[in-house]
Amino acid sequence: MREYRHPQITEVQLESVLYALSDPIRLSIVRQLAREGEATCAALENGRPKSSVSHHFRVLREAGIIKTRNDGTSRINELRDNELAEIFPGLLPAILAVRG
Amino acid sequence: MREYRHPQITEVQLESVLYALSDPIRLSIVRQLAREGEATCAALENGRPKSSVSHHFRVLREAGIIKTRNDGTSRINELRDNELAEIFPGLLPAILAVRG
DNA sequence: GCTATTGTTCGAATAATATCGAACTATGGA
């Protein structure tokens, strides 16, 4: 499967990040990634249809919030938290500090 | 004109705040309020139709981000930044620190 | 009371998102 396009961190838009995180499902994915470091898409499905989950991962990826790499038949996702801290210092920590 | 309903700060949802701020127009309104402290709706119209601007103020108000009070025929808006800092510490400052 | 000013509300059109099944792609293992 082909590699994903991830935006350069310098072209990540604040509005897109806020929008991506304004969805409860995507926010819960991000929270789980923050707790666990890395996870496959399947690990974050929680019983939802694959196609819906895949859509949410795409929104997060294109907003610049997560990075996805291939590993066999799986995709492994991780937060781009260090990069985000460069351009939006304190933003992700402030969001993750809110108890879900 | 009747008073506005403002949500109690304890019932303000993180998702709603992020969503409200993910719109460029609303974000620019919030930035301007942060700079100037208070402003009427007209001062923040920037040539847009009143009805559109009124809509955006409503979204911000119902998300718990601004407080609107009546003053004659005008409405005066201000950020609920102190209250937001109680429930989402560091969130608004992190967003406002990003240069628009 | 009349008029101007300020903003809200309504309604309709348009645009953007979400949802999810079905078909598809890619990898790994027997």
Place this chain on the structure above:
DNA sequence: TCCATAGTTCGATATTATTCGAACAATAGC
């Protein structure tokens, strides 16, 4: 090769937002 696993993409539908003109409401001043 055949099959299972893990996700993606497509397409259709449904929901939600945005936009903006027009009508309306409330206040101030004359």
